[in-house]
Amino acid sequence: MEKMWSGRFSASASNLLDQFNASIMYDRKLYREDIEGSLAHAKMLTKQQILTEDEFKLIEEGLMQVKSEIESGAFEWKISDEDLHMAIEKRLTDIIGDAGKKLHTARSRNDQVAVDFRCYTLRKNLEIVELIKKLMKEIVVVADKHTETLLPGMTHLQHAQPINFGFHLGAYLSMFKRDIQRFESSYERNNISPLGCAALAGTPHNIDREYSAKLLGFESVSVNCLDTVSDRDFALEILFNISTMMMHISRLSEELVLWSSYEFGFVELSDEYSTGSSIMPQKKNPDVPELLRGKTGRVYGSLIGLLTVMKGLPLAYNKDTQEDKEGVFDAVETAELSLEILKEAIKTMQVKTKNMNSACKIGHLSATDLADYLVEKCDIPFREAHFITGKAVAKSEELGIDLSDIDLSHLQEIDARISQDVLDFLVLENSMNARKSQGGTASIRTKEQLEFFKKYLEGK
Numbered sequence: 001m002e003k004m005w006s007g008r009f010s011a012s013a014s015n016l017l018d019q020f021n022a023s024i025m026y027d028r029k030l031y032r033e034d035i036e037g038s039l040a041h042a043k044m045l046t047k048q049q050i051l052t053e054d055e056f057k058l059i060e061e062g063l064m065q066v067k068s069e070i071e072s073g074a075f076e077w078k079i080s081d082e083d084l085h086m087a088i089e090k091r092l093t094d095i096i097g098d099a100g101k102k103l104h105t106a107r108s109r110n111d112q113v114a115v116d117f118r119c120y121t122l123r124k125n126l127e128i129v130e131l132i133k134k135l136m137k138e139i140v141v142v143a144d145k146h147t148e149t150l151l152p153g154m155t156h157l158q159h160a161q162p163i164n165f166g167f168h169l170g171a172y173l174s175m176f177k178r179d180i181q182r183f184e185s186s187y188e189r190n191n192i193s194p195l196g197c198a199a200l201a202g203t204p205h206n207i208d209r210e211y212s213a214k215l216l217g218f219e220s221v222s223v224n225c226l227d228t229v230s231d232r233d234f235a236l237e238i239l240f241n242i243s244t245m246m247m248h249i250s251r252l253s254e255e256l257v258l259w260s261s262y263e264f265g266f267v268e269l270s271d272e273y274s275t276g277s278s279i280m281p282q283k284k285n286p287d288v289p290e291l292l293r294g295k296t297g298r299v300y301g302s303l304i305g306l307l308t309v310m311k312g313l314p315l316a317y318n319k320d321t322q323e324d325k326e327g328v329f330d331a332v333e334t335a336e337l338s339l340e341i342l343k344e345a346i347k348t349m350q351v352k353t354k355n356m357n358s359a360c361k362i363g364h365l366s367a368t369d370l371a372d373y374l375v376e377k378c379d380i381p382f383r384e385a386h387f388i389t390g391k392a393v394a395k396s397e398e399l400g401i402d403l404s405d406i407d408l409s410h411l412q413e414i415d416a417r418i419s420q421d422v423l424d425f426l427v428l429e430n431s432m433n434a435r436k437s438q439g440g441t442a443s444i445r446t447k448e449q450l451e452f453f454k455k456y457l458e459g460k
């Protein structure tokens, strides 16, 4: 089979080379972008009188036919065509004849692939944003119901202070909002047309890059062609954006795994999103959050993989760059599926408020409140208050009770300055609601935070 580039060769390529060199097995995903890019290029060439109107019409009709052949499954993807760019151009020429051979005037596969892959990535940045918003909306629904549901707030995975579950979920809303901002800012930054850069140095033909950029919906035209044909920052950015988002998903997943254990028992994932064991009939496993945690690793791999591909490349295009696509496709598909399934798992999970509440009775969660009481009501310096509270905790341990259940008499034995009003400070719910500084866990503050996210999600 003759290659498009075979003019200077006397022997044909080996089968092994075809397999090794080809990207057609995966870059065919970019067929829409490739056809749109070709149409814009042809239209620009026509405006510049490099192609005639008749030639443009043929090219346009031919490309539409190629598109419908691809979509109906009739298109024959052959590894010997190497990549989608050549496969489509070849089929176009089969259909329309010589006019098809003119399409590649003032263009190279180097700017062509840069256009296709950039357009795909830009679109995916925005599609992922929509999926994150849907997940956030589902989290808001759950959070709204639990602005008074106590659970132990932790540091070092040790019980620290009582918080409410809505507040806990609000932390993830903050993370996902930052993720959205990253995807949006990558979209803005990379919305630049590579078309017309040709192989590396531009072209002697009288082209209009601004015009083709506009046709493709790009905000502007790239400044330096040598950079543009080898720039894959946009691909690295979406990989980083997805990696960071998956890291957040993974943290939440880790909590879901812990929370659905007998030891925590804070949530129960629905049957629809849990799995069983092939040997232990009693088991209900949290495979969904476990896989989300695991897939995060694979996404990081794609980011590190592409960073490594890029780091030693001299200007400009090098075939190494062809290794950019699979990792991005895989990460994008993983991100999309992950966001959807996490949303469903959260929507259908059961929140076991009783267990959350009773876990607050372990670990003397209101100890800080006692210290704060001693400072505020008894005018005791914080360091001393900390020490006195330590004594009260030790006393509770000795009695086998939680500090929130200790009798006034026991506290007064430790320090006579303590009076009746201390008991209010030890109530766990009061402890949570006392933290009403801006961004704090108090129910009123949590509700404010959730309002903030709701407004954000409504685009206000």
Ligand code: ARG
Pocket (backbone or CB within 6 Å): 023, 027, 082, 083, 109, 110, 113, 317, 319, 321, 322
């Ligand atoms: N399949 C190639 C890629 O994905 C397209 C660009 C090839 N350019 C070239 N000069 N060989 O990177």
